[in-house]
Amino acid sequence: MSRETGGPADIRDMGIVHSALRRDLRRVRMVLTADGEIAQERRRAIGEHLVWLMHSLHVHHTGEDTHLWPEIRRREPSAGALLDVMDADHKRIAGPIGGIEKVGTAYAAGSADAAEVLAAVDQLEAALLPHLAREEQQMMPVVAQVLTDTEYEELGERAFIKPKSFSDLAMEGHWVLDNATPEVRELMVSKIPAVPRWILLNLLGGPYQRRRKAAWEGTPAADLAPVPAESLS
Numbered sequence: 001m002s003r004e005t006g007g008p009a010d011i012r013d014m015g016i017v018h019s020a021l022r023r024d025l026r027r028v029r030m031v032l033t034a035d036g037e038i039a040q041e042r043r044r045a046i047g048e049h050l051v052w053l054m055h056s057l058h059v060h061h062t063g064e065d066t067h068l069w070p071e072i073r074r075r076e077p078s079a080g081a082l083l084d085v086m087d088a089d090h091k092r093i094a095g096p097i098g099g100i101e102k103v104g105t106a107y108a109a110g111s112a113d114a115a116e117v118l119a120a121v122d123q124l125e126a127a128l129l130p131h132l133a134r135e136e137q138q139m140m141p142v143v144a145q146v147l148t149d150t151e152y153e154e155l156g157e158r159a160f161i162k163p164k165s166f167s168d169l170a171m172e173g174h175w176v177l178d179n180a181t182p183e184v185r186e187l188m189v190s191k192i193p194a195v196p197r198w199i200l201l202n203l204l205g206g207p208y209q210r211r212r213k214a215a216w217e218g219t220p221a222a223d224l225a226p227v228p229a230e231s232l233s
Helices: 014-033 040-075 078-108 115-148 149-161 166-177 182-189 194-202 206-215
Strands: none
Touching: 014 040, 014 115, 014 166, 014 182, 014 206, 040 078, 040 115, 040 149, 040 206, 078 115, 166 182, 166 194, 166 206
């Protein structure tokens, strides 16, 4: 595999984002299967959060399909079969994403019940969780072999940063860091230049913290850490 100068791509961020997604799907299960009535404010927060998660997942997959995977296919033709699997996975996940968006909106409005949400989460996880693990364990090591760290960062900027507003990035950043270890926190914040990092961390965390409080506070879900793929095996 050909490489330009520079160290190998540090691919840990992909697993970190995936772990935050797995954490929140598990949080939904924890809250919706607990005994007792769920207040409308919590229902609304969970429904809205599910819709936001699915939007973020769709944007994430679009970034991979538009920028990251084509570059790997161009540079490493032998990865074509695995990239075809990634493409098929994304197509298979699209339907369950739409299902979560629909039921999340209805649950937030009080017109769907917990059982409907949990059924939609079941369908999503059946398609999504194997894909996330396959991407981390099989696809991303190829990325690390093909791209330098600088190239990976530049592709990530085009695929996952530029399409988002500053407020979107703040919401996503605080979501990723929720209950993360100090090591993960240091890794992720170190990727942001000093001035925008200070603004993101100190001035723009309110929307996520309000969502987090409304959805999880007072339940065991609030203390749940991100869920790495290896913990599921």
